[in-house]
Amino acid sequence: MVDLRRHRYWIDIRSQGPFLLKIASVWAAGVLLLCLLLYYLADEELGRSFYSIHLRLRNTWQILLPAVLVAGGVSYLVTIGATLFLAVRESHRLGGPIHKFRLLFLELGKGILDTGFRFRNGDLLFHLGESYREALRVHAERIRELQDLGDRADRSLSEARRSLETRGLPAEEMRRIGESSDALERLRDALREFRVGPS
Numbered sequence: 001m002v003d004l005r006r007h008r009y010w011i012d013i014r015s016q017g018p019f020l021l022k023i024a025s026v027w028a029a030g031v032l033l034l035c036l037l038l039y040y041l042a043d044e045e046l047g048r049s050f051y052s053i054h055l056r057l058r059n060t061w062q063i064l065l066p067a068v069l070v071a072g073g074v075s076y077l078v079t080i081g082a083t084l085f086l087a088v089r090e091s092h093r094l095g096g097p098i099h100k101f102r103l104l105f106l107e108l109g110k111g112i113l114d115t116g117f118r119f120r121n122g123d124l125l126f127h128l129g130e131s132y133r134e135a136l137r138v139h140a141e142r143i144r145e146l147q148d149l150g151d152r153a154d155r156s157l158s159e160a161r162r163s164l165e166t167r168g169l170p171a172e173e174m175r176r177i178g179e180s181s182d183a184l185e186r187l188r189d190a191l192r193e194f195r196v197g198p199s
Contacts (some may be wrong), residue, residue: 019090019124026086030079037071090124097125104132113140114197140196147196152189157181 097119104117115136119129161177169177 002105006131009131022086022090023083025105026079026082030075031080032077034071038067041071075166093120093122094124096120097123097129099134100129101125108136109192111141113184113194115140140194143191143194144196147188147191150191154181154184154188159186 020079100117100119105116115135117129117133119126123129157177157180161181164177165174
């Protein structure tokens, strides 16, 4: 059985809206340029043909064809050029943050929770970067608290172990305390792998 899924394309007005508005503005300017060129060139061609009508007769298409070709070609080239320039410029504003996010996720995979990265103000994903920074800050604070708790628990367990060793506890009890101490040390080592940056 064929799985037919409908794809829906949602427009995020906050991030995509300005780009779509710029593209629409470029196209509207291209249409306006086409109209102005057609009006100007057709007016010139009709004016020349009107004064030379007594020399030879031409149909309207022959009169207007050069004006339509020139106006259409010029407006097409200008509109396409402006659209390509805008697309390259906007994709750069998007490509930079995407590259930055790729590096940030690689760092996150290594346990680096530093929030010292920067995005440019004009970047399209600036607000997403700030949300990511806030998420990193919250998790870094939680891990910092866990690191502090681990240090305190290790100090308390070490003091308790030294105190109990002098009292001569049975070997089984001392073994359990040793296992707890080893587990706590492994936990502290795992927490030390996270680099949370300055508090």
